[in-house]
Amino acid sequence: MKKPVLKIDKLSKSFGAIKANDNLNLNLFRNEIHALIGPNGSGKSTLVKQISGFLKQDSGQIYLEEIDISNCSAEHRSRMGIARSFQISSVINSFKVIDNLRLSLMGRDGGYLNPLNNIYRNKDYSDEAFDLLNIVDLTNKANDLVSTLSHGDKRKLEISLALSMKPKLFLFDEPMAGLDKISSQLMIDLFKKLKVKAPILLIEHDMESVFALADRISVLDYGSLIASGNEKEIKSNSKVQEVYLGDEN
Amino acid sequence: MMSEKKLNFLILLFLLLVPLFSMLLNDIYITTLFSKIIILAIAGIGLNLILGYGGMVSFGHAAFFGLGGYVTGILAFHFNNYEPIQILVFEFEGTNQLLFIWIFTLIFSSILALFIGYFSLRTTGVYFIMITLAFAQMLYYFSISWPTYGGEDGLSLSLRNQIPFLNTMDPITFFYICYVWLIITIILVKFILNSPLGISLKASKENEDRVRSVGINPKKVKLISFIISGAITGLAGSLYADLNRFVSPTILSWQMSGEIMILVILGGMFRLYGPILGAFFYIILEQFLGGITENWQFWLGFIILLEVLYAKAGIMSFLIKDKYDEKTSS
Known part of the structure; x- marks a missing residue:
């Protein structure tokens, strides 16, 4: 069964x-x-x-x-x-698209209380973030502010955030x-x-x-x-x- | 108009050269005044970490500032009187060595911040403001009713505490001690803002649900940030006590919390160097307006009112190219 x-x-x-x-x-x-x-x-x-x-x-x-x-x-x-999307798009609007992914990758790995490592220099996270954005066809907007994205792109970003949680x-x-x-x-x-x-x-x-x-x-x-x-x-x-x-x- | 990086560099360069200007103008008071500006800037940077980047409106940061001052004063008081500090059955010697005093200050401020933060972060919004204010006021009234350390009259230090091979009584030497702490604070906070903790803090400020849905506990993030913020502000209080060679309940009062918050808002939240400019303008306005009228706080309030209405991002926004935005990285 x-x-x-x-x-x-x-x-x-x-x-x-x-x-x-x-x-x-x-x-x-x-x-x-x-x-x-x-x-x-x-x-x-x-x-x-x-x-x-x-x-x-x-x-x-x-x-x-x-x-x-x-x-x-x-x-x-x-x-x-358990990965979820919200009824009303829920992303970090003041962040860049790729930084939303960085946030979720480090949340997944549990090292989010580390006060010293530079998250922007973590190549593994950058590479993985681009791979995830590629799945939802958002790589060309990786460095855009989320607040400037269309509703559809925000939905795609939410899906990539859900995907990032393995x-x-x-x-x-x-x-x-x-x-x-x-x-x-x-x-x-x-x-x-x-x-x-x-x-x-x-x-x-x-x-x-x-x-x-x-x-x-x-x-x-x-x-x-x-x-x-x-x-x-x-x-x-x-x-x-x-x-x-x-x-x- | 210039880039933020250029302005930040000019601020640090200007501060570095203050003793030189002071000597050229043959007025050593300028150096002492700028020591005060730097100390308040350190406290402001500490508060800005949670206020600007974390959205936590703490109206009780005088608790940490004052605790730093009292730790410094009490340790020096017992050193000078050759009386040990008695806690229950334990006895500790006092000290006048700043390196030890700073370590004790950081430890005690962190413990207090852990305690206050643990309870305060169960609330949000106006309740958070009220509970942080209440904790600070508790310490304020406690210090008033503690006659051993001067009660309402405060505690005087006959000499500044010491660092081996340095004459801390020399205003220029003490200025550069404060300057080094400012640089350390800036580097530390810059590191934090670019770290997993920093990015989690900024995200928690905007959208806790999103943060939780990617596996991050926003309460833990806020608590750790609150502790770091409290420790930085405590250290500033320690320097303030040594600068004035005096510590009194005034530095635990809600007015002190308000002063630190005002200079952060005046300089510009969301900007690492904003509190430095804020402290500079606050103290200069205090000196300038104070020389003209007794009611200088009225005019200061008027200026803040204009700023809140027309320049939410503070003085920094007038001087740099990029306009108001809640920056995602420093």
């Missing part, structure tokens, strides 16, 4: 009387893109925040390669190999949001390559992208999992049609 890279076991989270996640179970396996869809407020982003350690669950467990990480801090989980899994929260059709297609092609490196848990509202990418789709509604399956199963599920997809699908 295949062992999941990520296992969510009976995860619950409430904000006052509102149940954001209710007794959720979910697995993410190697070489797969698992899309999480659902209406706004269904608890998708809350789930990503709990997996990445930015939010503490009320109950339930999270396992990364069978290790219980439920009580680990966000930074510890990142070093363990991840065991990717958590991508609405990576196509705000992208035009060409950029979305580039992102889709990129994700297809990335899933070989590490499985992807993808939150996305753009159903075209979801159906183009996802090996498996899970649907959340009011914090509960209402369906899980492949594209065909999800499209034909009457409950999913009712709460999310509508009649046109």
Whole structure:
């Protein structure tokens, strides 16, 4: 039997009387893109925040390669190999593109409290940063200030930051949001390559992208999992049609 | 208008030549005045590490400045009185040797910064300002009510503490001691700003979530930076006590914290040499305006108001080519 890279076991989270996640179970396996869809407020982003350690669950467990990480801090989980992007692009805008990569490489290696080594003279980091930028086609903007980048380029930078962590899994929260059709297609092609490196848990509202990418789709509604399956199963599920997809699908 | 590098070089060159100008003008007070400027600049560089580069608005750096002063004063006081310092059942001799005094100052300031930083960094924004202020005020009131070391009247040092083969009572010698410490501080902070700790600090100031998502603990980064900042400011306090041969609760007061912060803002945050220019203008304004009117602080406040409204990057931004930006590297 295949062992999941990520296992969510009976995860619950409430904000006052509102149940954001209710007794959720979910697995993410190697070489797969698992899309999480659902209406706004269904608890998708809350789930990503709990997996990445930015939010503490009320109950339930999270396992990364069978290790219980439920009580680990966000930074510890990142070093363990959980790489994420944010719903709204979250990069260091006042840094150059390459310095964002340098930051994440030294974060990954854990030497970030060193007060004396000159990070700008570390050739290994520079070389690795350029390799990562090459994957997302940003090498020509390596020395640009991030604040001058377009929205699409910031998204690409976030992907390269996630890649730099040598991840065991990717958590991508609405990576196509705000992208035009060409950029979305580039992102889709990129994700297809990335899933070989590490499985992807993808939150996305753009159903075209979801159906183009996802090996498996899970649907959340009011914090509960209402369906899980492949594209065909999800499209034909009457409950999913009712709460999310509508009649046109 | 000139490049930042050129301006920095000119600042250091000018300071190096101050004793010469002082001798040419036959006014040794100028050298002493610039010793004070350099000492405040060191304190400002210490604060700027966390304020400008780390976004931590500490309103309690007088705690470290004052502790440095009191460590210096107390060690010299016991040396001169031949009385050992008693802590519980332990006894320690005092000393007048600056090399030892500086080491003790750095150790004690670091420990205090660790303590204050550990609790203060649990808060942010206005609460951080208030808690750092509260710690400094605690020490201020403690020093007032400590009669052994002069209480409200403070503690006088009959002579400056010593370094072998140097006459520290000579204003020019003492000036160059301060100058060397300024150079050491600049080199140290420049190293830090280009190091993993420095880049993590600057990133933590802007986006803690991003920093955490690449495996960095921003609290640890801030705490280590806070300790280094406190140690630098403590050292400046030690030099200040020796410069004046006097230490009193005034250097632990919130006004002292405010003074250090003002000179950082005046000179320019995010610039390594900003606090040097800030200290220079602050002291010169104090001297100049103080000679004209008793209410010189009013006019100083007016000048700061203009600066905050029209030149957020401080005096440095008027003198150099590149305009306001929160620099990512020094």
